[in-house]
Amino acid sequence: MATITTASEDFDAFYSATAKRLVATVYATTGDLAEAEDAVQEAFVRAWQRWPKLTREGDPLPWVRRVALRLAISTWRRTKGRMRAHFRHGPQRDVPELSADRVALMAALRQLTPDQRQVVVLHHLLDLPVEQVARETGASNGAVRTRLSRARKVLGERLTENDKAFRGELSGKGAIR
Structure with a gap:
């Protein structure tokens, strides 16, 4: 017992x-x-x-x-x-209501493939090393690095676009600059 x-x-x-x-x-x-x-x-x-x-x-x-x-x-x-x-x-x-940053991040994450999104979450949000991400996803270390690289590129483009659009929207409405 x-x-x-x-x-x-x-x-x-x-x-x-x-x-x-x-x-x-x-x-x-x-x-x-x-x-x-x-x-x-x-x-x-x-x-x-x-x-x-x-x-x-x-x-x-x-x-x-x-x-x-x-x-x-x-x-x-x-x-x-x-x-x-x-x-x-x-x-x-x-x-x-969610913050603008969170909404932008979630929208950018949705632009990734499921495999890319999974490795980004495991590596960047959970701070797992590439080797552990590879073990958990069943992919090779090289595949994880490739997915991370491609995902970072997409996220960088999307988050920069969202940030520019957001700043433009704020300045157009007379918000605090």
Whole structure:
């Protein structure tokens, strides 16, 4: 009985320490908060089912993150049409307004391929080294570096365009310069 309680407490502590950051990671990858929350929840359910094995093998976070990202991307691919309808009709009225920087970043991330977006999130938002990103994505180090390079180019162009448009809009409305 003590083993079950200890495993449960260990899992609860792991969940508490990692869930929010994992949701943020998956959200940054997919652009859909609800899908990110669902994928992370399902990944933690699967982790609990394998908890003894995952903890014996070391840190369970990379496994949970990989499962959550794969679930989210699979769901994203299946529900692409539904997401288009959501964005066409706009956000729900009770959702708090996002900062212009966050909106610009999420729009720029959507311009990337799913593979590029995943490596950008893992490397730049989670500060994982290229080698670990390669292990988690199943790609070679060279492929990860190539995806990062191409993604940085696209992001640099998009974020610069958004920044110029935003500054032009502000100066045209007489805002503080």
